[in-house]
Amino acid sequence: MQYMIFHHLLHATVRRITLTDMPSAAYEKAYEKRQAMNNYPIPVGVPTAYAQSLMFPVGEPNDAYAQYFTGRSWLAPVSGEQVSMANVTFEPGCINHWHIHHATKGGGQMLICVGGRGYAQIEGQEPIAMTPGTVVHIPANTKHWHGAAPGSWFSHIAIDVPGEGKSNDWLEPVDEAFYRSLK
Secondary structure, three states: OHHHHHHHHHHHHOOOOHHHHHHHHHHHHHHHHHHHHHOOOOOOOHHHHHHHOOOOOEEOOOHHHHEEEEOEEEEEEEOOOOOOEEEEEOOOOOOOOOOEEEOOOEOOOEEEEEEEEEEEEOOOOOEEEEOOOOEEEEEEOOOOOEEEEOOEEEEEEEEEEEEEOEEEEOOOOOHHHHOOOOO
């Protein structure tokens, strides 16, 4: 929230908006964002209310990696410039398999929850419950999984941390009984 206020104050200075105009300027920005969001197509199978609650589009079916997920997921690239970032949306009960983001230097992954409720787990640690605003840092060369909580839609921004000698290994599915025991 503090960042948003700073962002709006900074842009207000550039646009010569007075502080008394700030509430209407902030409302105008929110309205513009909502109008832009309404222009994103909502994929079949994704509830409209959930898709419209997100800051980023849901994207296209994640068919290229479907074999590594227990249900349906969607992928929307956010940035490919300085770092690769994508919004990944999971239907209820969908998680990915255990996997490792290898790197000889740097690398790893950051996950930022932007909607719904989900989990991330690093091997040997307890699962981390993710709700909007939760940030999870996955070090390079670390076995982990992430996805929706049972019964909840879930979206996160996946940030591919820059590094050298990077590759991914997709491994076995998460134990279904263990996953179903999560609330």
